Amino acid sequence: MFAEEEAELLLDEARGDPRALAAMVRRRESGEPLEYVVGWAELAGVRVAVEPGVFVPRSRSELLVEEAVSALHARGSNRSLVLDLCCGAGAVGAAIATAVPGIELHASDIDESAVELSARNLTRFGAVVHQGDLYEALPGELRGRIDLIAANSPYVPSRELGLMPREARLFEPPWALDGGSDGMDPLRRIVAGAPDWLAPGGAVLVEAASPTANTAAAIAADAGLDVRVARSDALEVAVVVGSR
Numbered sequence: 001m002f003a004e005e006e007a008e009l010l011l012d013e014a015r016g017d018p019r020a021l022a023a024m025v026r027r028r029e030s031g032e033p034l035e036y037v038v039g040w041a042e043l044a045g046v047r048v049a050v051e052p053g054v055f056v057p058r059s060r061s062e063l064l065v066e067e068a069v070s071a072l073h074a075r076g077s078n079r080s081l082v083l084d085l086c087c088g089a090g091a092v093g094a095a096i097a098t099a100v101p102g103i104e105l106h107a108s109d110i111d112e113s114a115v116e117l118s119a120r121n122l123t124r125f126g127a128v129v130h131q132g133d134l135y136e137a138l139p140g141e142l143r144g145r146i147d148l149i150a151a152n153s154p155y156v157p158s159r160e161l162g163l164m165p166r167e168a169r170l171f172e173p174p175w176a177l178d179g180g181s182d183g184m185d186p187l188r189r190i191v192a193g194a195p196d197w198l199a200p201g202g203a204v205l206v207e208a209a210s211p212t213a214n215t216a217a218a219i220a221a222d223a224g225l226d227v228r229v230a231r232s233d234a235l236e237v238a239v240v241v242g243s244r
Contacts, residue, residue, distance in 0.1 A: 006028075033171055035057075036052045043057045044062050044065045044066075045098075046091070046094050046098045048089050053173060055172055060232070065096055067205050068092075068150045069096060075148075075202075080103050080148060083107070083149045084096070085107075085108055086176075087108060090118030090119075090129070092152055093105055105122065105126070108130040108131065108132060108134075108138060135196075138197065144197065146197050146198050147198075148205070149204040150205050152207045153186035154177050157179060157181065164177065182215075183209065187220075191204060191219060195244055203242060208237070216229075217229050217240050220242040
C-alpha cells in the first residue's frame with residue numbers, strides 16, 4: 001500500500017476525530033502493523049477483524065483461497081467439510097466460505113488469542129473453531145471426513161526470522177512465522193497427518209515459499225499424496241496441493 005493510500009485509510013478510520021488520528025499515527029510511527037492499528041485486514045475481498053498478537057493475513061494467501069475454491073468446485077459437493085488449519089484470524093476460512101456458501105467450516109489454531117478472534121470472525125459462517133496443536137485440536141468424529149484442508153502454516157526458516165520486516169519481527173507472534181530450521185517443519189506434520197483426516201478424494205493445500213515449493217511437494221509426495229504445485233509470480237507464493 002502506498003503512503004497516500006495508507007494516510008487516506010487512517011483518516012477514514014479516525015472519522016474526523018483528531019485525537020484518534022494522532023493515536024493511530026503514533027502507533028504506525030512505532031512500526032506497528034497497519035492492520036493492528038485499524039483493526040482489520042482484507043483477504044480476497046473479505047474483511048476480518050485483526051488484533052495485536054495474532055498473525056496478520058497477507059494478500060499472497062489469495063492463491064491459497066483460489067486453489068481451495070477451485071478444488072471445492074471440482075469436488076462438486078454442496079456441503080463440503082473444510083478445515084482452516086493454523087487459522088490465525090480466520091481470514092482464509094472466511095474467504096473460502098464466502099466464495100463457496102454452504103460449506104461446513106471448521107478452523108483450528110494452537111494459540112488461544114487466535115482461536116478467540118477467529119471464532120468471532122467466523123461466527124457468520126456457522127464455523128466451529130478448535131484450539132490445539134494441528135490435528136490434535138480436532139474431534140475424532142472429523143477423522144476421514146474432511147474434504148479440504150487449507151493451511152497457511154509458518155514457513156519462514158528460523159535463521160531468517162531476523163531478516164523479516166520490522167513489523168513482523170517486533171509485533172507478530174514468532175510461533176506464527178517460524179517454520180523450523182528449513183521452514184518446513186509444520187508442512188511435514190500437516191501432510192503426514194492429512195491422509196488420516198481427509199475423506200476419499202479430499203485434498204490438503206499448504207501455502208509455501210516459491211523457491212522451496214518443489215522440496216515441499218516432494219515431502220507431500222513422500223506422505224503418500226498425489227501432488228501438484230500452484231504458483232503465482234504476482235503474489236510471489238506457491239501452494240502445494242496434495243490429494244488423497
